[in-house]
Amino acid sequence: MHMNGPMNISRTERLQTCNEIASRLHEVYGEKILAIGVYGSVSRGTDGPFSDIEMFCVLSESNESIDFSYEWSAGPWKAEVNVCSADVLLKTASTVEGDWPLTHGPFFSQLCLYDPKGFFPRLKEAAESPTKEDFRRAIHEVLVGEMYEFVGKLRNVSLNGPHTYLPYLAVEFAQYGAMLVGLHNQKLFSTGSMVLPEALKLPSRPEGFDNVVQMVMSGELAKPSKVVSACDNFWNGLVKWAAEHNYSINSKRFPF
The missing domain is CATH 3.30.460.10 (Beta Polymerase, domain 2)
Known part of the structure; x- marks a missing residue:
């Protein structure tokens, strides 16, 4: 053929x-x-x-x-x-x-x-030259530029729809969550197809991260309430994780 x-x-x-x-x-x-x-x-x-x-x-x-x-x-x-x-x-x-x-x-x-x-x-x-502060800046950018934005979209969708957007959001939560775990551990992933399973083996993972990743890897993303709950729980775990490691999510009202 x-x-x-x-x-x-x-x-x-x-x-x-x-x-x-x-x-x-x-x-x-x-x-x-x-x-x-x-x-x-x-x-x-x-x-x-x-x-x-x-x-x-x-x-x-x-x-x-x-x-x-x-x-x-x-x-x-x-x-x-x-x-x-x-x-x-x-x-x-x-x-x-x-x-x-x-x-x-x-x-x-x-x-x-x-x-x-x-x-x-x-x-x-x-x-090999980047400093710990370089990684901290990158983590802050993901927390605010990606994760904070995702949770806003998640909450909008949970109220107003469309629920068809939720599987995509769950994948983004998992992918960028894995980037945060990799940055925190200064660990490279071997390839794109192994990002999620390799992230699950790294230490210092935020609460709720594993659950979202397992849902994404298994494809169990059909129930809107389950997706919203898992991603929202991960966000709460991420806020706690950021505080524990002194990563900043919130700043003063105007940073300039």
Whole structure:
């Protein structure tokens, strides 16, 4: 039977494609290239038969900062190549955002295809440089920018509907709750598909978090009252957790 989209490809074939992409990058960018590496499941050796390819192409620093991506499907496989100048990539690696537990794994480990000047060890050092206060700021941003907003939407929906929005909200509660747990523990998740089960294994989880995550992972999101109760309980647990760890949710009336 003909199959559209991703095809079953062996790891050997996928690595060969990575090397072909690297050769093409050398043809296009020549001496500007500082390093080339593979990240994601391919670099970890956990890629499946339908996994895509994700790569860094790092260019030497110049007067112009460069940051863009090639992303394409060649038919049986898909690839993404992030082309960045070294300064851009180092700055990104040293910055803590709310999704840090999911996005920063590539900065700590790559499958190196080309790195004659030792850039990737520098990249890892940059990724290890954020301070505890950097993580606190990111946690505050998630608490206020995401979780506080979600609970407002939850309470609006519980009063006025539509209840069809509740499953989506439950997923958001679980996902961003996992980001908070990862940030608090300064722990990276291995991949997007493992965020929730790996978060359940981390210490210092807010009360109510586990229940919401279990509901999401099991798909038991059909009863509106159950979803509202679980998410509201998690929010209450989150407020308590924030106070215990001195994370701020509320500020003075006007912070400026």
